[in-house]
Amino acid sequence: MTVAHRPTSLGDAIRLMADPVAVAVAGCTDLLVADLATGRRHAAVVDLSRLPELKGVREDGGVIDLGAGCTFTELRRDPLVRSHLSSLAEAAATIGGWQIQNRATLGGNIVNASPAGDALPVLLALDATLVLGGTQGTREIAYESFHQDYRKTALRQGELLVRIRIPRPSSTTWQAFRKVGTREAQAISKVVVAMSASLADGALRDVRIGAGSLAPTPVRLRAAEGVLTGRVPDAAAADDAASAARAEVRPLDDVRSTARYRRWALGNVVRRFVRGIRA
Amino acid sequence: MGVIGTSPPRSDGLDKLRGTAGYVDDLAGEDTWHGATVRTSVACGTVLAIDAAAARAADPDVVVVTAADLPGPNVLPVIQNDWPVLADGTIEHLNQPVALVAAPTRARARAAADLVSVEVEPSEPVLGLDAAHEVLASCSIDHGDVDVAIADAEHVIEGTFESGLQEHVYIETQGMLARVEGGVLTVVGSLQCPYYLQHALEAVFAPTGFEIRVTQATTGGGFGGKEEFPDQIGAHAALLAWKSGHEVVLLYDRHEDIIGTTKRHPARVTHRTAVSGDGTLIAQDIEVLLDGGAFVTLSPVVLSRAVIHAGGPYRCRNVRIRGRVLKTNTPPNGAFRGFGAPQSQLGAERQMDQIARRLGIDPLTARRINAYRDGDVTPTGQVLDASTSALEVLETTARRADFLTRWKTNESARVDALDDGAPRDGIGIALAWHGSGFTGDGERRLRARAGIEVDDGGRPWVLSASTDFGQGTEVVFQQIVAEALGVFPEDVGIRPPDTHLVPDSGPTVASRTVMIVGSLLHRAAREIRGRVGDGPEPFQERAAAWIAANGPLKAETMHQTPPGATFDESTYRGVAYPAYGWICDVVEVSVDPDTLLVTPRKVTVACDVGRAVNPALCAGQIEGGTLQAVAWAYLEEVKCENGRYLNDRLQTCLIPTTRDAPELDVRLVENPSPAGPLGTKGVGEIPMDAGAPATLAAIENATGIAASSVPATPERLLELMEDAP
Structure with a gap:
């Protein structure tokens, strides 16, 4: 027997989450699949879909502030996301299929903490901050430090992800996103990469590359970032970044792909990103 | 009435749309x-x-x-x-x-x-063909003198072609x-x-x-x-x-x-082919190995079909084909659309591409030179009839897809390709044949029966054990009976396939339903019509009057193999199938050079179905089967490790989505088979035969990577590209 709670305020939701067996759900697109596969049943679920505090996209002094409950359909259609966070809009359009995008939320993608989560490299590349709410009040945490190990996060017992805050990229910031999947829809990534950088006097600055499906958590490609910082984005820089990216990851062979392919494709994607950078 | 060749609505369509059709799960009560x-x-x-x-x-x-x-x-x-x-x-x-x-x-x-x-x-456990040794079934074909022909040949070309498990x-x-x-x-x-x-x-x-x-x-x-x-x-x-x-x-x-449950048999097919300088086949020496899994089940007949089709739709005077099914410790592999022929013809078609490339001729010409003509003799000694359409489907498809020009354009574009990340276009062609009905003596032994009974109100009912599981069997039977009786398709009832109500028409497999069972129903309906006689009133009235005067009105017919159409299963000589369908696929793909992801863009198909009773359903079979074949070539994969299927959920066992489906241009060719009264040939399985080799050929045309095995996933293509000698 599962008790389903449908709170209408964040405060109520947080109180309900004090129950250690309670599980928070939004679109349910991960939970239902996992529960069907494992036969696991939950004593209590807390439905977050009615919480106004988790809704909407707004601009808040130099920050694009995204509700954790925004669906991917909302994100890919949102004018602020489309004009400032183009890589997130692209990622939102590649997750699952249309039906999944209608239900699945950005917050769910983050908290589910799959290393293959398609939106997650974008949050690394765009330097997101997470706002978490709990009985002790709210706190902020850099997204980069949120994933601690395979499906382990910094979320404390009873805490909920409320907002995702992304510094509004400057008009000179260049963004890119690429998902390498198996088919055109409903595919889990073999490799997923996002990048942002700006150009100053022809040289790359603020280079951030996030990548998924390569490690137990989404990862920053710091070696490739280092290779590119201060460089003119020419063919040689692209090749060097590709080599650095391939060298710094330790992907696995699994049912979806091989380590060899992941490393090779990752390098090509990074290389193609760099070659595509235009002032 | 002219209902053959039209596409009336399916009898089961409305119930399925409304959600009222009774699947097993719906039949369980409290x-x-x-x-x-x-x-x-x-x-x-x-x-x-x-x-x-x-x-x-x-x-x-x-x-x-x-x-x-x-x-x-x-x-x-x-x-x-x-x-x-x-x-x-x-x-x-x-x-x-x-x-x-x-x-x-x-x-x-x-x-x-x-x-x-x-x-x-x-x-x-014993796993994989390399480790397997216990033979579950074997068969062989010997035609001409292969050893002498190979010894004397100008060119001898060898190749090994593999295919993996496929889930239905x-x-x-x-x-x-x-x-x-x-x-x-x-x-x-x-x-x-x-x-x-x-x-x-x-x-x-x-x-x-x-x-x-x-x-x-x-x-x-x-x-x-x-x-x-x-x-x-x-x-x-x-x-x-x-x-x-x-x-x-x-x-x-x-x-x-x-x-x-069962999967498609993994296969390894080895070819050694003797060819003359102009590309004419002189001898084919072929070995077909199938992984049968743990039990024999249907493997001997899957092997038989694989072996008979292994040479491809090509004339050749000297042919030796050896086939074996080996036992491994996985669930038994079994029946799957095509029944061994897709695996063996993947080998035949990739080998034909390799021969063409080696001799410097294009893939269309290589096929044109060797394709069967009517009167040609197959490796089992069967003389092909006048409805042999290999060349017609080949030329029709090549022309509609502008194959040769585009193939040549891509061949040069590949050499001059810029490093711009743009997708590379590729086009490939494959030709296949598929025997309709049971292999060899199967139909003779089965003696399939079907019938028509007319109720007191004059409504005719089909009595057959043929099942409709999505193909549209019911409406096709209605059309065949309607044509023979002079009524409308919706006037014909279908008794449920229930062993208490209908005779044994044999299994609904082997592309045999319309050709074999449809012919039985046609004969039964003609017999009924003969008894009732013609007249100005509608059939129903005449039949009701006949019943009132004479009693029950029912006709049952049994399949009879025509005299002379014999097959010797000990020597593999004789008439292997009463009719053959012929198909040609041209597959167009684009391949991303950065990821080697393959996107099928368009498939052009011409298929000889003998006679299309219901053209919409015929084309539907070809569209669905073609998608299944193309996906088998580049996407669908069931990996097996220590006897465990790794792709054991739909999350990992991937089939194409709507967005993966290419544009399909299907052309029905109708060269009636002389084997039955309706001229029909099988259509259920033949679309599975040509899609995969044509896809591999298209990938080769785009990238230069010559994959000889399916599925050609990006991971395999990368290995082939980087490890090429």
């Missing part, structure tokens, strides 16, 4: 019990003990069945009688059924099954409902072949003296996966109903369906 299956946890070994005490203690209502409870022999009768109902002593594959549980609800049945403990002594992914998973009532054991299920299950139940339940009755429920797809497998799950449901005294429904969820 009081129906549920079954669950206990499976082995090792791929090979011995069952030491089965202990159901914990399950019974936790839930005293549950009923448990093991091999010890069987009323008769522990065997499902398929060719060799080696497929056990339940594992008894020896474990031959992972997830082999070892015990069955029934309980009042599905959850209780599952919970009880999880409490049944099976103690096993594991042993080392029918939309409805396997399911059966069974009950015993008044000495009658009734099983209703999702199945293709009611009489196969009838015979299996007659064997398993022989000592009980039950009368057996099998009925098809509305069935959501089969692709061959519901040919022989229902024997097992049907027997399981029946055992639980018999032991529990309740109606029992046994349904697999998708995961259980993938881990527990």
Whole structure:
């Protein structure tokens, strides 16, 4: 027997989450699949879909502030996301299929903490901050430090992800996103990469590359970032970044792909990103 | 009436659209019990003990069945009688059924099954063709003198071509409902072949003296996966109903369906071909190896079809084909659309591409030179009839797709390609043939029967055991009978495929339904019409008047193989099939150079179906089969490790989505077969034959990577590209 709670305020939701067996759900697109596969049943679920505090996209002094409950359909259609966070809009359009995008939320993608989560490299590349709410009040945490190990996060017992805050990229910031999947829809990534950088006097600055499906958590490609910082984005820089990216990851062979392919494709994607950078 | 060649609506369409069609799951009532299956946890070994005490203690209502409870022999009768109902002593594959549980609800049945403990002594499984040695079946064809021809040949070209497991992914998973009532054991299920299950139940339940009755429920797809497998799950449901005294429904969820049921046979096909300088085939020396899995089941007949088609649709005076099925410790591989021919023709077509490239001729010319003409003699010695359309489908497809120009353009573009990340275009062609109906002497032995009966109101009813599991069999039968009787298709009723109501028309497999059973119905309808006579009134009135005057009106016909059409199964000489379909596919792909992801863009198909009774359904078969074949080439994969399928959920067992489906341009070619009154040939399986090699050829045209095996995933393409000598 599962008790389903449908709170209408964040405060109520947080109180309900004090129950250690309670599980928070939004679109349910991960939970239902996992529960069907494992036969696991939950004593209590807390439905977050009615919480106004988790809704909407707004601009808040130099920050694009995204509700954790925004669906991917909302994100890919949102004018602020489309004009400032183009890589997130692209990622939102590649997750699952249309039906999944209608239900699945950005917050769910983050908290589910799959290393293959398609939106997650974008949050690394765009330097997101997470706002978490709990009985002790709210706190902020850099997204980069949120994933601690395979499906382990910094979320404390009873805490909920409320907002995702992304510094509004400057008009000179260049963004890119690429998902390498198996088919055109409903595919889990073999490799997923996002990048942002700006150009100053022809040289790359603020280079951030996030990548998924390569490690137990989404990862920053710091070696490739280092290779590119201060460089003119020419063919040689692209090749060097590709080599650095391939060298710094330790992907696995699994049912979806091989380590060899992941490393090779990752390098090509990074290389193609760099070659595509235009002032 | 002119209803042949039109596309009236399907009789089952409205119920399916409304959601009122009765699939097995819909037939279970409040009081129906549920079954669950206990499976082995090792791929090979011995069952030491089965202990159901914990399950019974936790839930005293549950009923448990093991091999010890069987009323008769522990065997499902398929060719060799080696497929056990339940594992008894020896474990031959992972997830082999070892015990069955029934309980009042599905959850209780599952919970009880999880409490049944099976103690096993594991042993080392034999996995993969390299390790396999036990031969489950073999056959061979000898035509001309291959050794002399190869010794004298200008060019001898060798190649090895492999294909992996393929899962059917029918939309409805396997399911059966069974009950015993008044000495009658009734099983209703999702199945293709009611009489196969009838015979299996007659064997398993022989000592009980039950009368057996099998009925098809509305069935959501089969692709061959519901040919022989229902024997097992049907027997399981029946055992639980018999032991529990309740109606029992046994349904697999998708995961259980993938881990527990049959797949397409993995194959390794080796060619050694002698050719003259202009590309003419002089000799083909071919070996076909199939991985049969743990039991013989249908493997001998899959092998037979694979071997007979292995040379491809090409004339050649000297042909030697050796085929073997080897035993491994996986679930038995079984019937799957194409039945061995897609695997062996993948080899034939990739070999033809290799020959063309080696001799510097284009793939179209190589096929044009060698394709069968009417009057040619096949490796079994069969003389091809006037409806041999290999060249016609080849030229039609090549012309519609502008194949040669585009192939040549891509060949040069590849050499000059810029490093701009732009997708590379590729185009490939493949030609195939497919024998309609059972192989060799099969139809003669089967003696399929079908009939028409007319009710008192003058409405004609089809009596056949042919099942509709999505192909549209029912409306096609209505059309055939309507044409013969001079009525409208909707005036013809279809009796359900129920072994108490209809004769044994044979299984709904082997592209035989329209050609073989359709012809039987046509004959029966003509006989009825002859008896009733013609007149100005509608048939129904004339028939009702005839019945009023003369009594019941019914005609049953039995298949008769025409004189001279014999096949010797010991020598593999003679008429292998009464008719052949011919197909050509041109596949266009684009390949991303950064990821080697393949995107099929368009497939152009011309297929000789003899005569299209219902062109919309004919084209539908070709579209669906082509998509299945193309996806088998680049996407669909079931990896097997230590006897365990790794792609065991739809999350990882991928088939194309709508967005992956290429544009399909299907052209029906109609060169009527002289073998039957309607001129029809099979269409169900032939679309599976040419799509995969054409896709590999297109990838080669785009990238220069010559894949000889499927699936050509990006991972495999990368290995081929980087490891090429």
